[in-house]
């Protein structure tokens with residue numbers, strides 16, 4: 001599903017956030033990405049979503065070298081990916097329903113199909129009864145679930161989550177991780193950046209550990225440079 005071949009990322013200003021990262025995430029796998037603050041975890045996820053471009057190396061997503069994806073094709077590329085952020089990035093002046101419907105509207109889904117799909121996504125995260133509420137009226141864990149419903153409403157084959165439990169207590173964090181496992185069990189590939197080593201250890205999924213932009217531990221296959 002995802003292959004990184006000796007990927008480097010240097011930001012404007014000269015900081016090298018990734019220094020030759022290689023790994024392969026097979027289709028249908030769930031894995032964790034960990035490492036100290038500033039190790040390059042968010043950068044790695046942003047490269048997959050084409051929120052940033054690599055300086056060197058190749059990233060293959062679904063057999064496509066994403067360096068060849070032109071800027072105008074990025075919205076189509078992103079439809080393969082559901083992104084979940086620590087701060088959820090919900091629209092706080094819109095209802096739960098409207099937040100989850102937004103990706104469908106952007107993707108041009110027919111109006112008549114939207115309610116059913118929004119409710120299916122809210123049902124999966126256990127929030128069917130909250131659709132008329134504003135995000136501010138929900139708990140932190142519920143807000144994160146809305147973020148997850150929004151990420152999965154288009155049924156992307158890949159979920160990328162950046163510290164999705166960073167603001168949650170241990171019990172809620174476990175619930176959110178279990179939710180990711182449920183999506184994984186129906187075939188969705190999942191890559192989660194997290195600091196929470198205790199939670200990661202309990203989940204028993206492969207781990208990639210970054211240190212100062214390099215892979216220091218990789219329980220996923222290293223990929224050969226073709």
Ligand SMILES: Nc1ncnc2c1ncn2[C@@H]1O[C@H](COP(=O)(O)OP(=O)(O)OP(=O)(O)O)[C@@H](O)[C@H]1O
Nearest residue numbers: 011012013015017036037038039040041042043044
């Ligand atoms: N847009 C940017 N411009 C310049 N430098 C950046 C930019 N984004 C990130 N960096 C730098 O790249 C390095 C890696 O950042 P990144 O956000 O990928 O780390 P991280 O492992 O996700 O950290 P955290 O766990 O704190 O979120 C850091 O030193 C950071 O300061």
